[in-house]
Amino acid sequence: VSGDSDAFGLLFARHRDRLWAVALRTLGDANDAADALQDAMISAFRRADSFRGDSAVTTWLHRIVVNACLDLLRRRAARPATSGLAADALDALAAGHRQEQPDSDTALDVTAALRTLPPEQRAALVLVDMLGYPVAEAAAVLGVSEGTVKSRCSRGRARLLPRLAHLRGPAVSGAPGLASAVSPAPVPGPRPGNRTPTGDVSAVERGGENR
Amino acid sequence: VTGHVSDEAMADFRAGLLPAHEAAMISAHLSTCSRCAELDAQLASVTSLLAATPTPPMPAALAARLDAALAAEAAARAASTDTARAGSGPSVIPPAAVPAPMPAATVPQVTGTGAVTPGHAGRQQPATGLAPPGTTASPGTPSPGHQRPAGARGDSRGPGRGGIRPPSRLALRLAMAATAIVLVAGGGYAIAQLVSGGTPATTAGPMAAPHSAASQSGAGRSAASGLAPAAGPAARLPVIHSGTRYRTGLLPAQVQSVLRRFAAPAPAPSAHEPGPAAAPAAFPQLAACVSRVAGAAAPRLVDIASYRGRPVAVIVVPVPGSSTVRVWLVGMACPARGGDVIAHFSMPGTG
Numbered sequence: 001v002s003g004d005s006d007a008f009g010l011l012f013a014r015h016r017d018r019l020w021a022v023a024l025r026t027l028g029d030a031n032d033a034a035d036a037l038q039d040a041m042i043s044a045f046r047r048a049d050s051f052r053g054d055s056a057v058t059t060w061l062h063r064i065v066v067n068a069c070l071d072l073l074r075r076r077a078a079r080p081a082t083s084g085l086a087a088d089a090l091d092a093l094a095a096g097h098r099q100e101q102p103d104s105d106t107a108l109d110v111t112a113a114l115r116t117l118p119p120e121q122r123a124a125l126v127l128v129d130m131l132g133y134p135v136a137e138a139a140a141v142l143g144v145s146e147g148t149v150k151s152r153c154s155r156g157r158a159r160l161l162p163r164l165a166h167l168r169g170p171a172v173s174g175a176p177g178l179a180s181a182v183s184p185a186p187v188p189g190p191r192p193g194n195r196t197p198t199g200d201v202s203a204v205e206r207g208g209e210n211r
Numbered sequence: 212v213t214g215h216v217s218d219e220a221m222a223d224f225r226a227g228l229l230p231a232h233e234a235a236m237i238s239a240h241l242s243t244c245s246r247c248a249e250l251d252a253q254l255a256s257v258t259s260l261l262a263a264t265p266t267p268p269m270p271a272a273l274a275a276r277l278d279a280a281l282a283a284e285a286a287a288r289a290a291s292t293d294t295a296r297a298g299s300g301p302s303v304i305p306p307a308a309v310p311a312p313m314p315a316a317t318v319p320q321v322t323g324t325g326a327v328t329p330g331h332a333g334r335q336q337p338a339t340g341l342a343p344p345g346t347t348a349s350p351g352t353p354s355p356g357h358q359r360p361a362g363a364r365g366d367s368r369g370p371g372r373g374g375i376r377p378p379s380r381l382a383l384r385l386a387m388a389a390t391a392i393v394l395v396a397g398g399g400y401a402i403a404q405l406v407s408g409g410t411p412a413t414t415a416g417p418m419a420a421p422h423s424a425a426s427q428s429g430a431g432r433s434a435a436s437g438l439a440p441a442a443g444p445a446a447r448l449p450v451i452h453s454g455t456r457y458r459t460g461l462l463p464a465q466v467q468s469v470l471r472r473f474a475a476p477a478p479a480p481s482a483h484e485p486g487p488a489a490a491p492a493a494f495p496q497l498a499a500c501v502s503r504v505a506g507a508a509a510p511r512l513v514d515i516a517s518y519r520g521r522p523v524a525v526i527v528v529p530v531p532g533s534s535t536v537r538v539w540l541v542g543m544a545c546p547a548r549g550g551d552v553i554a555h556f557s558m559p560g561t562g
């Protein structure tokens with residue numbers, strides 16, 4: 001037992017900013033993110049032995065955090081709306097009051113838009129588009145195929161489009177504002193030599209979790 | 212492609228998800244259709260926007276909370292290991308070895324551990340996708356059953372793993388801190404006491420419930436608040452520690468329940484005994500906080516509890532001439548940050 005917590009603490013500390021970013025952006029709420037992160041950390045600590053020396057420990061940690069976030073979101077979604085107070089209003093209040101470093105307006109808008117996505121799409125977009133994880137790594141973290149990650153990201157981007165339209169700056173005719181304001185990230189076009197078969201995956205995604 | 216490309220198809224196209232012939236059609240279409248070309252650019256900007264959203268580093272307070280949570284977990288593990296070796300023996304540290312009222316400042320790890328625990332309250336098992344949903348304890352219920360008997364966590368550890376190595380010195384020290392919390396916390400209830408100059412009305416008994424440290428990541432939660440020496444102004448406040456974990460949708464019901472349970476919280480105001488006249492550690496400026504949010508009105512009850520994993524003070528103020536009460540849920544920054552009001556609402560009081 002001795003040394004376990006020290007070693008694990010170091011491991012966790014090394015990744016904590018990334019893990020925090022994942023949790024914060026996936027959940028869109030600092031308090032929820034803190035709770036999920038704590039749950040994930042304790043869970044990881046309890047199971048750390050089985051992963052000692054595993055080179056994929058980073059992925060493993062991320063996976064536990066993402067799962068904790070998704071679990072929280074599902075539980076939240078399953079919870080019936082309660083009478084009395086408007087839960088959303090309270091949540092917004094809590095988030096507004098409690099976050100130590102308030103997000104910029106843009107970040108808040110992006111967070112709010114992300115919250116409208118199904119959890120799986122949100123998690124994929126947070127990892128890939130927001131935090132820049134390679135699709136392969138996001139797939140490992142999420143425990144799904146790369147094709148599924150791409151599909152979830154694609155669905156998510158399409159759904160975010162109208163919700164983020166106002167953030168693209170003053171629309172000059174024909175020229176999207178943001179594309180010029182922020183250097184566009186390299187988004188690959190169609191790749192003929194795509195490694196993963198994607199047709200069936202996207203079909204599943206379309207039927208399964210979209211809309 | 213007939214007409215224009217849909218958002219979804221364009222997104223799939225950009226992600227390389229379309230079959231080659233569809234991709235070729237869209238590719239050709241894009242070169243002639245400015246509307247679809249703009250859609251293409253807009254989708255690119257979605258990714259750009261997401262990428263441009265900054266990701267702040269973990270707040271220092273959370274880092275500290277997580278460190279303490281880990282330490283508490285390690286202590287619990289070490290203690291349960293120890294208990295397992297000693298059969299069902301007592302906890303690592305004999306109760307008598309722990310001084311009951313401890314100035315929080317001199318025992319930083321205690322308050323640290325205490326500060327952690329609210330967020331973890333009532334969760335039998337962390338949410339990692341492994342735990343069945345709905346394992347959370349019902350709100351407003353103290354969790355005496357939230358114990359982790361030695362060996363009960365065997366699911367997460369290999370067989371026989373626990374009893375082999377002795378706990379480290381660090382772990383022992385942490386176990387000590389955890390034990391101290393447990394003893395002060397008793398069964399998780401610290402009952403009504405005046406903020407300053409008053410007496411603890413009752414106490415669930417520091418010694419009444421000498422749980423082992425291992426059993427107590429739960430009950431320690433509401434404990435830290437009981438440890439601090441009086442720091443607030445000499446205002447009398449009916450402070451209780453109900454142990455309630457307030458929840459967003461249940462706030463009024465939970466407040467009602469607490470009001471019912473602590474209907475007459477005020478102990479004899481004349482009593483003056485030496486002893487821990489405690490201002491809650493989480494709310495050293497509770498009196499200032501109360502007057503910040505409630506003005507001159509005298510609160511019927513102030514419950515130091517938790518909401519969404521953070522320590523909160525729930526301030527209940529009667530509305531004169533009616534049965535209504537006003538309720539404020541404030542965070543630890545109170546009275547700063549505008550009182551740090553998380554929620555404020557009115558509801559029917561209970562008589």
